[in-house]
Amino acid sequence: MTISDQIRTAVSNVGRRKLRSALASLGVVVGTLTIVIMVSLAAGVRQQINRQFASIGLDRLTVTPTGSGRGGFGPPRFDSGGFDPGSSRKKIITAQDVARWKQSSGVMRIIPEVNLPGSVGLELKWNGTNQAVRMSSAEPMGGNFFQEPPEPVAGSLELPESGGIILSQGTAQAFGISSNDFAGIIGRSVETILRTSRGETQSYPLRVQGISQERARNIQVSIADRIAMKNWWFNSTNTLEREGYDFVIIRSTDVTHAIALTAQFRKEGFNVQSLEIVVEVANRIVTAITVMFTLIGSIALLVATIGIANTMVMAIYERTREIGILKAMGASRGEIRQMFMMEAGCIGLIGGVIGLLLGWLAGVGLNQVIPIYLRYRELPARGDFFVVTPWLALGAVLFATFIGLVAGLLPAQRAAKLDPLQALRHE
Amino acid sequence: MNPDEICGLRDRVANIALIHASNLTRRYSVGKTVVAALSEVELTVSPGEFTALVGPSGSGKSTLLNLIGGLDHPSSGEIRVNGLSLGAATEQELVRYRRERVGFIFQSFNLLPTFTALENVEAPLMLAEIPPRARRERATALLESVGLAARIPHKPNELSGGEKQRVAIARALANRPLLLLADEPTGNLDSKTGIAVLDLLCGLVKAQGLTMIMVTHDPEVAARANRIIHLRDGSVRQIETTRPAEKTS
Numbered sequence: 067m068t069i070s071d072q073i074r075t076a077v078s079n080v081g082r083r084k085l086r087s088a089l090a091s092l093g094v095v096v097g098t099l100t101i102v103i104m105v106s107l108a109a110g111v112r113q114q115i116n117r118q119f120a121s122i123g124l125d126r127l128t129v130t131p132t133g134s135g136r137g138g139f140g141p142p143r144f145d146s147g148g149f150d151p152g153s154s155r156k157k158i159i160t161a162q163d164v165a166r167w168k169q170s171s172g173v174m175r176i177i178p179e180v181n182l183p184g185s186v187g188l189e190l191k192w193n194g195t196n197q198a199v200r201m202s203s204a205e206p207m208g209g210n211f212f213q214e215p216p217e218p219v220a221g222s223l224e225l226p227e228s229g230g231i232i233l234s235q236g237t238a239q240a241f242g243i244s245s246n247d248f249a250g251i252i253g254r255s256v257e258t259i260l261r262t263s264r265g266e267t268q269s270y271p272l273r274v275q276g277i278s279q280e281r282a283r284n285i286q287v288s289i290a291d292r293i294a295m296k297n298w299w300f301n302s303t304n305t306l307e308r309e310g311y312d313f314v315i316i317r318s319t320d321v322t323h324a325i326a327l328t329a330q331f332r333k334e335g336f337n338v339q340s341l342e343i344v345v346e347v348a349n350r351i352v353t354a355i356t357v358m359f360t361l362i363g364s365i366a367l368l369v370a371t372i373g374i375a376n377t378m379v380m381a382i383y384e385r386t387r388e389i390g391i392l393k394a395m396g397a398s399r400g401e402i403r404q405m406f407m408m409e410a411g412c413i414g415l416i417g418g419v420i421g422l423l424l425g426w427l428a429g430v431g432l433n434q435v436i437p438i439y440l441r442y443r444e445l446p447a448r449g450d451f452f453v454v455t456p457w458l459a460l461g462a463v464l465f466a467t468f469i470g471l472v473a474g475l476l477p478a479q480r481a482a483k484l485d486p487l488q489a490l491r492h493e
Numbered sequence: 494m495n496p497d498e499i500c501g502l503r504d505r506v507a508n509i510a511l512i513h514a515s516n517l518t519r520r521y522s523v524g525k526t527v528v529a530a531l532s533e534v535e536l537t538v539s540p541g542e543f544t545a546l547v548g549p550s551g552s553g554k555s556t557l558l559n560l561i562g563g564l565d566h567p568s569s570g571e572i573r574v575n576g577l578s579l580g581a582a583t584e585q586e587l588v589r590y591r592r593e594r595v596g597f598i599f600q601s602f603n604l605l606p607t608f609t610a611l612e613n614v615e616a617p618l619m620l621a622e623i624p625p626r627a628r629r630e631r632a633t634a635l636l637e638s639v640g641l642a643a644r645i646p647h648k649p650n651e652l653s654g655g656e657k658q659r660v661a662i663a664r665a666l667a668n669r670p671l672l673l674l675a676d677e678p679t680g681n682l683d684s685k686t687g688i689a690v691l692d693l694l695c696g697l698v699k700a701q702g703l704t705m706i707m708v709t710h711d712p713e714v715a716a717r718a719n720r721i722i723h724l725r726d727g728s729v730r731q732i733e734t735t736r737p738a739e740k741t742s
Contacts (some may be wrong), residue, residue, distance in 0.1 A: 067619060394603075
């Protein structure tokens with residue numbers, strides 16, 4: 067008997083006892099439904115968690131050179147005590163590294179940083195008055211993972227490669243500029259002056275790009291100018307070549323990529339700070355919940371096997387004589403066994419498909435309802451809570467079919483072993 | 494005749510015979526008692542022969558037929574059909590034997606109730622893995638040859654007894670067997686229908702040169718056979734040669 071004939075026979079045999087087959091597959095429907103809803107919920111929750119984490123900065127990582135003596139959470143601070151010229155660095159971050167990372171998949175934005183020593187005297191000259199200011203990191207978020215990105219008060223907080231400066235609100239106010247006039251100074255040139263303790267000065271004219279919300283008297287300066295300032299300070303021309311960048315902030319496209327990138331940079335021998343641990347723990351919790359839910363659904367499916375097995379035992383009892391006829395015509399034990407296995411598998415498959423469809427529909431419905439409820443409760447949520455992936459769909463249907471086959475195994479084995487003569491005498 | 498010559502003769506007979514049974518015994522255990530349904534039966538059937546098995550109930554007719562059909566196993570002795578020793582054959586060999594060599598016709602028709610007449614005739618062809626189109630053609634031709642062209646799409650419960658038995662005949666012939674085994678094929682039919690079915694069966698068997706063994710109660714049915722074997726209490730009591738095989742009508 068060919069496979070296609072067996073399938074056709076099995077389908078027609080299942081179809082001839084519609085009600086009983088439907089009742090037998092009901093258990094599979096419930097089991098598959100449970101699994102599909104639970105697993106799609108887990109997948110949706112995982113996405114929600116990743117999205118929430120991304121919005122609080124878990125998609126960011128900070129790469130620092132090895133042996134720089136700076137660790138801990140977040141990027142090193144500009145004013146963290148005495149300056150280490152970097153001679154002890156074992157592995158520096160070169161411009162080539164940064165260029166290469168820019169091409170890596172999952173990198174959305176890359177910000178290389180160079181610090182000025184804490185002892186640098188920094189002044190800003192505007193309209194003939196000088197004010198002492200401090201240099202802050204070019205990254206607007208300043209490295210705080212949980213801080214919301216600052217909004218510009220005026221202009222933009224994006225710095226060009228060179229020649230740009232961002233003033234804090236506090237700095238602008240120190241020059242007596244009222245908040246009404248902030249917009250007027252965007253695009254204007256200011257002088258940034260470096261002053262050594264011996265009184266030597268160097269001036270850098272820079273164009274104002276924007277004004278940040280910060281109250282402290284801070285400025286942010288384009289990376290190329292910071293490198294130039296550092297070179298002047300150390301009376302050198304190649305501080306970048308010798309010491310590399312002090313740190314690089316990378317924003318990845320999503321949390322998954324952030325974890326992969328962290329691993330990649332570590333392998334290359336750099337220090338990486340990211341909140342991957344938090345993400346990993348959260349993912350582990352979601353995985354545990356998924357496994358638990360799947361187990362519950364699997365138990366439902368196992369119970370369903372009893373229903374299918376019972377149906378098959380009944381069917382075989384009723385069709386004992388037919389089995390005898392088939393054997394007399396030259397059906398082998400294997401063919402009889404496969405025939406009934408296929409029938410049982412067919413019941414499982416039907417139950418699986420119906421369960422999958424119902425689970426998917428339930429998910430689609432709840433995806434519509436839950437955001438409405440959350441909005442009513444004023445809770446932030448975006449995206450779906452139930453996500454049926456192709457793998458889940460395929461896995462659920464295959465598993466249901468497998469359950470059917472398992473349920474059919476023993477009854478089919480019994481049918482195969484029937485003595486043809488006794489089967490033919492069966493009334 | 495010395496024993497060697499006897500053995501040589503027996504071998505020659507066994508070689509030309511389609512069926513050769515010697516010392517064939519079948520015992521059943523009923524509780525603690527052992528009942529011999531068939532004991533030490535000697536039987537030789539030549540190709541193209543029509544043999545009738547007659548005898549009262551419990552004489553072992555059906556047991557002998559089932560042993561020849563490979564549905565039952567001998568307790569001792571040997572039965573050889575077309576060179577295959579059925580007692581020693583593997584399950585796989587028996588499956589092939591039933592599928593390719595034997596066609597069964599039963600008293601109670603034994604059609605598959607959910608299959609149409611056509612599908613019933615197709616069933617053995619399906620087991621033999623004949624492609625759907627070829628088997629449809631063959632089954633249709635067979636149903637036409639038993640005069641059921643008009644009943645092809647009908648299920649067994651829509652057919653009369655005579656029609657059912659005709660479907661069963663067509664089904665038995667589907668895989669071009671060497672041997673037809675019929676267990677009281679007219680037992681459930683009225684005499685007129687029975688005669689018509691028998692005429693059809695004998696005609697097809699003769700036309701195709703098949704060997705047929707038929708269990709029957711009916712002396713008139715038995716009278717059509719080339720030989721009548723009388724069984725009683727599991728033993729052959731008498732072998733009656735009614736007419737030579739060539740003149741089967």
